[in-house]
Amino acid sequence: MNNSIIEIQGLQFNWDKSKVPFITIPGLVVLKSEHLLIKGDSGSGKTTFLNLLSGVLPLSSGEIKILGENLADVSSSKRDAIRANHMGVIFQMFNLIPYLSVIENVLIPIHFSEVKKNKIQTRGSTAKEEAIRLLSELGLQQKEIHEKKVTELSVGQQQRVAAARALIGSPEIILADEPTSALDEKNSLRFLELLLKECNKNNSTLLYVSHDSRIQQRFQQSISIHDFTENMRIAEKKGKEAMECSS
Numbered sequence: 001m002n003n004s005i006i007e008i009q010g011l012q013f014n015w016d017k018s019k020v021p022f023i024t025i026p027g028l029v030v031l032k033s034e035h036l037l038i039k040g041d042s043g044s045g046k047t048t049f050l051n052l053l054s055g056v057l058p059l060s061s062g063e064i065k066i067l068g069e070n071l072a073d074v075s076s077s078k079r080d081a082i083r084a085n086h087m088g089v090i091f092q093m094f095n096l097i098p099y100l101s102v103i104e105n106v107l108i109p110i111h112f113s114e115v116k117k118n119k120i121q122t123r124g125s126t127a128k129e130e131a132i133r134l135l136s137e138l139g140l141q142q143k144e145i146h147e148k149k150v151t152e153l154s155v156g157q158q159q160r161v162a163a164a165r166a167l168i169g170s171p172e173i174i175l176a177d178e179p180t181s182a183l184d185e186k187n188s189l190r191f192l193e194l195l196l197k198e199c200n201k202n203n204s205t206l207l208y209v210s211h212d213s214r215i216q217q218r219f220q221q222s223i224s225i226h227d228f229t230e231n232m233r234i235a236e237k238k239g240k241e242a243m244e245c246s247s
């Protein structure tokens, strides 16, 4: 059985198509339940890569298959549906809605996906019960869950709300874009452990962007966007030099 959740072939991207691509990924397969660390310098293209994977940005060259579906072959509404039904995203800035309660923030994905809603119902819970369970598992106290506004939570607590929102409905893929950049080392590690635990429970595949290579041993696979692109440039340069020598 093919266990791959994400398959990438010949991906190249630049905002300006006439320029040399700054993202170049010749090939990458990410398996079910696998945890992938995405490294790279600031501005190397990590967020752009996640946006290509989630279908927010259309592909200009190459192939990304999500659960066997090639994003380049489907309409933008189908890409939106794949994202809503099969992915959960933790954004760098969390993107919580300040006028909604903590629980309402976590429930947002359920309003966009019958698939996620049905998964929760099949397990005999309501979406609200599941939101509360996830928030508790991620370490929020009852008072924070039920009484506080999201704007009254600390950065670490907001990040846990954002994680619960990504995890609700057990999507096959969790994309986390530097979710711990505002936290100290101890809290970053604690958050990562909680996230890994929840992903393992659901067999979710996790793609986790971080600058911190010290966490690498917690992941089965890691890629550096910068290295891929750099290796490609070196190969292209060598290829050109070889051509010039032989002519």
Ligand SMILES: Nc1ncnc2c1ncn2[C@@H]1O[C@H](COP(=O)(O)OP(=O)(O)OP(=O)(O)O)[C@@H](O)[C@H]1O
Residues within 6 Å of the ligand: 015, 040, 041, 042, 043, 044, 045, 046, 047, 048, 049
């Ligand atoms: N909407 C956009 N239009 C044009 N260029 C963009 C756009 N968004 C990002 N870029 C550029 O694309 C490059 C990659 O940006 P990206 O945000 O993907 O990097 P990153 O690796 O996630 O950075 P950081 O670690 O600082 O968050 C940068 O040079 C950035 O200026």
